[in-house]
Amino acid sequence: MKKTLITLLIVNAFTATTAFAAADAGTWYAGTKFGWSHYFDANTSHDNNHNSDFDYDRDNVGGGVFTGYQITPWLAVEGGYDYLGNMQIHGKQSGSGATMKSQGLQLSLKASYGLTNDWDIYGRAGAMGYRAESDINGHNRFETGVRPLAAVGTEYAFNKNWSGRLEYQWVSNVGNANQIGVSSDVSSVTAGVTYRFGQHDDAPVIAGPVAAPAPQPAPEHFNLKSDVMFAWNSATLTTEGKAAINQLYNNPGMQPASGKTTVVIGYSDRTGADEYNQQLSAQRAQAVADELVALGFPAQNISAEGRGEGNPVTGNSCDGQTGNQLISCLSPDRRVEVEITRK
Structure with a gap:
């Protein structure tokens, strides 16, 4: 799954042309997103080789805010804050339970490809500085680090200032099981809305002077x-x-x-x-x-x-x-x- 996402992102970046739904080059944009997060490939320090001893409640709500700068019509740099939700871990044999929650600040490059005048697809690749926190039997621990992220999505421009997006994002190996007892990959599916600042007005059509028909010479x-x-x-x-x-x-x-x-x-x-x-x-x-x-x-x-x-x-x-x-x-x-x- 990870290789597929990265491959899609690279292909998208190298085949990108003018992205009509993206913001105008040289302008800023900002937005918010909300959706679902999913923890997978989880590991615990209790039994890294026998994860079947635990039940995982992997799904939770997630969301965030973001801002970006449109460098060219198809390339932007984007950063933001993501709340990745939490995961509940329960021991099957009356073992102790645990909770892991995470959040982070991210920075990525966003490459877009225009499908129509108002609709494009895009990919993002970058890194997230995360903070992961676990609660095991009332013992709260946290750990920070930097992990790679990738995302693919689609964006539709409602008008020159407002657009909506739907995005899938993946962050690799959040948390350190040796320090907080658990780690996991985190994916999310979110819907968001974006406001683009300083968009250029369409060039007005200036009607030139209408040449008067040449007067017909009198008979x-x-x-x-x-x-x-x-x-x-x-x-x-x-x-x-x-x-x-x-x-x-x-x-x-x-x-x-x-x-x-x-x-x-x-x-x-x-x-x-x-x-x-x-x-x-x-x-x-x-x-x-x-x-x-x-x-x-x-x-x-x-x-x-x-x-x-x-x-x-x-x-x-x-x-x-x-x-x-x-x-x-x-x-x-x-x-x-x-x-x-x-x-």
Whole structure:
């Protein structure tokens, strides 16, 4: 049993990686534990070779307190006080009875291995400075010494400060039978709780400035007057209209637009029927688009639409006028716009 514990501890130490349930490196922790102790391989000075002459009540309560310093994420040094309980010894042939109780201060290295983000297993190896006391027929004697100890356990982190542990510990040959009449190995199974001091807060996620989307450039507009481009109530381009479109096509602002989305939009004034105005504005817009394509503008990048008397630019400035005066006043509404989306 002893060799198995030591082997497990050594293997655990050499295979340890980051132990997530352990305290943060460079911090202290402290805790308490409580459970059961068990005395075994006991020897008495009365009859070391005939222990069958005695009855042993080996089990008792045990516990202790401990503190530790986390050296690395997987290695800590730990010390503490352990109460190892007591053992009752009764002679079978009406022999004298005896009691042995022990306690000690321990120091060990603790190596941990992380299984999950919150759970690890660990092993400890070190030594205990003990005080063993016996009471035989009312004669009380005590003895002190140092003995090796080993422990294996598992630890679970409830949060960054609190964790719980379950541990098996073994201390070798506590007490000297020649001095106090009895000696024994002592094992214990305890459950404990640990508080870790000065744990580092998780690094806050600092939201960087959100880059504002780059502003989309406003569409570029070219405005053509329908009264110059077309005869009255006509969607056929005049000579002057074709010349104006040729001039537009060769405009420095139009040449880069050959790969952009371009829309030709026709408008009419508010005189006449709505349906007729819509149809005429669409026909005039298409005539301008067709002429631009004929000059070399990519047909797949250009479209035409009519909006009739929508979006008048004159507003109510022509109210109260009639006849030719009104027609002349509404001239800015009769237009064809070329809109280029700069994407």
